[in-house]
Amino acid sequence: MTQQQVVLEQKDLRVDRGGVQILDIPSFCLYKNEFVSLIGPNGAGKSTLLLSLMGLMPRKSGRLSFQGEEIVSDADFLQLRRKMAMVLQEPLLFDSTIYDNVASGLKLRGMGRGDIRSRVMTYLERFNLADMAQRSARKLSGGEARRVSLARAFAVEPELIFFDEPFANLDPPTRQALTEDMDRIIRENGISAVLVTHDQSEALRMSDRIVVMNSGRLVQQGTPAAVMNHPVNEFVANFVGMETILEGEVVSNRYQQVAVAVCGQEIDTVGDAEPGENVYCCIRPENVSVSINSAPEKTSVRNLFPGTITEISSMGPFLKLQLDCGFHLTSYVTRESFTELALYEGRPVFASFKATSVHLIRRRAA
Numbered sequence: 001m002t003q004q005q006v007v008l009e010q011k012d013l014r015v016d017r018g019g020v021q022i023l024d025i026p027s028f029c030l031y032k033n034e035f036v037s038l039i040g041p042n043g044a045g046k047s048t049l050l051l052s053l054m055g056l057m058p059r060k061s062g063r064l065s066f067q068g069e070e071i072v073s074d075a076d077f078l079q080l081r082r083k084m085a086m087v088l089q090e091p092l093l094f095d096s097t098i099y100d101n102v103a104s105g106l107k108l109r110g111m112g113r114g115d116i117r118s119r120v121m122t123y124l125e126r127f128n129l130a131d132m133a134q135r136s137a138r139k140l141s142g143g144e145a146r147r148v149s150l151a152r153a154f155a156v157e158p159e160l161i162f163f164d165e166p167f168a169n170l171d172p173p174t175r176q177a178l179t180e181d182m183d184r185i186i187r188e189n190g191i192s193a194v195l196v197t198h199d200q201s202e203a204l205r206m207s208d209r210i211v212v213m214n215s216g217r218l219v220q221q222g223t224p225a226a227v228m229n230h231p232v233n234e235f236v237a238n239f240v241g242m243e244t245i246l247e248g249e250v251v252s253n254r255y256q257q258v259a260v261a262v263c264g265q266e267i268d269t270v271g272d273a274e275p276g277e278n279v280y281c282c283i284r285p286e287n288v289s290v291s292i293n294s295a296p297e298k299t300s301v302r303n304l305f306p307g308t309i310t311e312i313s314s315m316g317p318f319l320k321l322q323l324d325c326g327f328h329l330t331s332y333v334t335r336e337s338f339t340e341l342a343l344y345e346g347r348p349v350f351a352s353f354k355a356t357s358v359h360l361i362r363r364r365a366a
């Protein structure tokens with residue numbers, strides 16, 4: 001749960017590379033226990049911002065503060081870095097055993113041998129590496145190397161953790177398993193985290209806040225649902241893909257038919273989420289149909305909701321309808337259907353979509 005206590009604050013950050021300004025961030029805050037994802041196209045400045053927040057990027061201007069204290073001297077930066085850990089896209093492991101790799105940050109921090117041993121074993125077990133402790137870190141698969149890199153970062157029990165595409169190029173089940181492990185430890189230990197990712201599902205699943213960047217600037221930030229459903233401009237709308245994202249809670253799961261409570265109504269979906277879990281229901285506008293009468297009794301469509309058209313906009317060959325069904329939905333209709341159904345803003349309609357067209361994503365517990 002996000003508490004409104006600022007742990008890290010960056011003000012008036014400007015970074016130049018090769019005589020060109022690549023970052024211009026008037027203000028960025030990270031709150032205690034908060035998980036923030038930075039998303040944006042290639043070259044937007046995500047990695048540069050991440051490095052700047054760690055105090056690892058030369059800057060033209062900017063003030064970095066930790067818990068209200070400005071970080072000024074080299075000694076301040078060193079002290080701050082002791083509270084941080086980072087996991088990069090390339091694991092960059094030392095040419096020694098897995099054990100030594102996980103122990104490395106603890107040795108640097110001057111921890112005693114016995115304490116190092118118990119701490120390392122704890123994190124090797126958490127990342128399913130205990131049986132491999134004495135193996136060379138040079139001979140690992142991509143997934144194993146990422147596990148070592150995560151165990152090494154979490155072993156120092158940081159207050160802040162920074163991830164730059166830590167799961168790129170991993171197969172989906174490995175990626176899923178690692179993000180779940182990482183998410184659990186972050187929450188259990190009350191760590192504040194910043195993640196750079198190109199995977200919007202990952203950003204949705206893990207984040208309290210999503211920050212969209214473009215051309216070295218912060219274009220929009222907010223809760224995942226706010227950013228995905230209410231992009232502030234065309235750039236963000238195109239970038240986030242314009243799905244409707246609804247926050248809900250699973251009420252039942254019968255043979256993987258999952259009912260999700262959303263704004264006092266139930267949406268039928270399929271998946272493996274369990275009752276009580278917080279989820280997002282993601283629905284693409286092309287999967288939402290609009291009719292004037294309720295659908296026929298016998299249909300495979302599991303979801304049918306009365307609603308009202310609140311906004312109509314042109315999208316070239318088709319029209320985009322915003323619907324209020326007690327929750328927000330977006331639907332695309334062809335111009336032909338639009339005319340045949342005589343649609344207009346304020347018109348009562350029925351919106352329908354199949355359970356199988358809902359993409360269910362587990363949400364970070366509030």
Ligand SMILES: Nc1ncnc2c1ncn2[C@@H]1O[C@H](COP(=O)(O)OP(=O)(O)OP(=O)(O)O)[C@@H](O)[C@H]1O
Pocket residue numbers: 017018022040041042043044045046047048049
């Ligand atoms: N050494 C450098 N010299 C000049 N420009 C650089 C240098 N390194 C990065 N840049 C530029 O800085 C900008 C931001 O780069 P950065 O790596 O932070 O973006 P990013 O959002 O992380 O991109 P990606 O998603 O591709 O990793 C880019 O335009 C990049 O070309």
